[in-house]
Amino acid sequence: MIAEKVLFLVLDGISDRPCEALNGQTPLSAARTPVLDRLAAEGVCGIMDTVAPGIRPGSDTSHLALLGYPPQDYYTGRGPLEAEGTSIHMTAGMIGFRCNFATVGGDGLITDRRAGRISGTGPLSEAIREGVDLSALGVGFRFESGAGHRAALALTGEGLGDAVSSNDPKKEGARPLTIQACSDDPADEKTARACNEFIRQSAEILARHPLNAQRLEEGLPPANLLLIRGAGKMGAFPPFQERYGLSGSVISAATLISGIGKVVGLEHIPVPGTTGSVDSDLDAKVKATLGELERKDFVLMNIKGADEAGHDGKAIEKRDFIEVIDAALEPLLALSDTLIVICADHSTPCSVRDHSADPVPVVIRGPGVRVDPTVRFDEVSCAQGGLNRIRGCDIMPIILDLINKSHKYGA
Ligand SMILES: O=C(O)[C@@H](CO)OP(=O)(O)O
Numbered sequence: 001m002i003a004e005k006v007l008f009l010v011l012d013g014i015s016d017r018p019c020e021a022l023n024g025q026t027p028l029s030a031a032r033t034p035v036l037d038r039l040a041a042e043g044v045c046g047i048m049d050t051v052a053p054g055i056r057p058g059s060d061t062s063h064l065a066l067l068g069y070p071p072q073d074y075y076t077g078r079g080p081l082e083a084e085g086t087s088i089h090m091t092a093g094m095i096g097f098r099c100n101f102a103t104v105g106g107d108g109l110i111t112d113r114r115a116g117r118i119s120g121t122g123p124l125s126e127a128i129r130e131g132v133d134l135s136a137l138g139v140g141f142r143f144e145s146g147a148g149h150r151a152a153l154a155l156t157g158e159g160l161g162d163a164v165s166s167n168d169p170k171k172e173g174a175r176p177l178t179i180q181a182c183s184d185d186p187a188d189e190k191t192a193r194a195c196n197e198f199i200r201q202s203a204e205i206l207a208r209h210p211l212n213a214q215r216l217e218e219g220l221p222p223a224n225l226l227l228i229r230g231a232g233k234m235g236a237f238p239p240f241q242e243r244y245g246l247s248g249s250v251i252s253a254a255t256l257i258s259g260i261g262k263v264v265g266l267e268h269i270p271v272p273g274t275t276g277s278v279d280s281d282l283d284a285k286v287k288a289t290l291g292e293l294e295r296k297d298f299v300l301m302n303i304k305g306a307d308e309a310g311h312d313g314k315a316i317e318k319r320d321f322i323e324v325i326d327a328a329l330e331p332l333l334a335l336s337d338t339l340i341v342i343c344a345d346h347s348t349p350c351s352v353r354d355h356s357a358d359p360v361p362v363v364i365r366g367p368g369v370r371v372d373p374t375v376r377f378d379e380v381s382c383a384q385g386g387l388n389r390i391r392g393c394d395i396m397p398i399i400l401d402l403i404n405k406s407h408k409y410g411a
């Protein structure tokens, strides 16, 4: 039997390094994961450098690589991808940015890059849309909330460049930076001016917003500053369906991933109750994925919460959420005619609180797979598996070969 459908599940940032809080185990190896282990036992396992050995990937570059769009050829910055994951559609001349709602103290130092992992920022974004005016600079904008503390900005207007820096120092306890043009090009200078003005005006609006007054009353960090990064224009992506002959959908609460899916031509299927965090409704997500597999050849599904726990340095929370994921994946065991591919997009070690280049575990289970002796889905067990060590850009060719859709190289 040959599989006709492909479920590609990315467990965002699930892999890790040994954690002190877990007696030297990783959250994945410490977690009880009967479903993932059974898939490992019935499949072929390996480890994967999603971009290349020693390269610490963003979720943007890693997902592009996993879908077979090498970032060195296709990546034009995170901003436009994140914007497309919201309701913003990036057209020629627009410059996209990823934004964080963050907290800055009275002394001007950032106290939380994610404003206490705020959610429900819709009213803040609405106030920014209504109140910020960049017309004196000849610039318009779109601004939309994403999942959690995330948002996307797109600048519109004549003569805007995308070679600008970020105001995000990437750490707490530092001052927000001034956005600079990275060249003498007046277009980059215009964008840098517009960004700094956007940040200034939005901070004034956020400072007097009732939602922040309420957060202060509740002892929560206010979302009183926007951190802006990942400037870019939209790239050109050959459609997934033309490239692989597969129709596809993307199921992800994280706007970056739904944006990447959309720009390569996957249909984005929103699932109510999913949040991109550890409180997400994973049963609803799995149900929606199974439904999509009835209609489409390929479904990309992303579960984000373990990555957030890694960024927050919470090893026990990460382990516990991995167990929640595992329980939610139980219905996948019944998919006998589907190729199931499960991996991470990068490691997010709790000790690093950011992504690392440590290779990620991968399992492929389904018809035609040469089952190897690995019986556990974790970083070390998978390293013994039959896929050995591959790169992210190898995974689509391997999938296509297993479903008999690869092109012969040679005559
Ligand atoms: O979006 C996220 O989850 C992370 C990393 O991709 O970004 P940040 O550190 O700004 O929260």
Ligand SMILES: [Mg+2]
Pocket (backbone or CB within 6 Å): 012, 013, 058, 059, 307, 345, 346
């Ligand atoms: Mg990621």
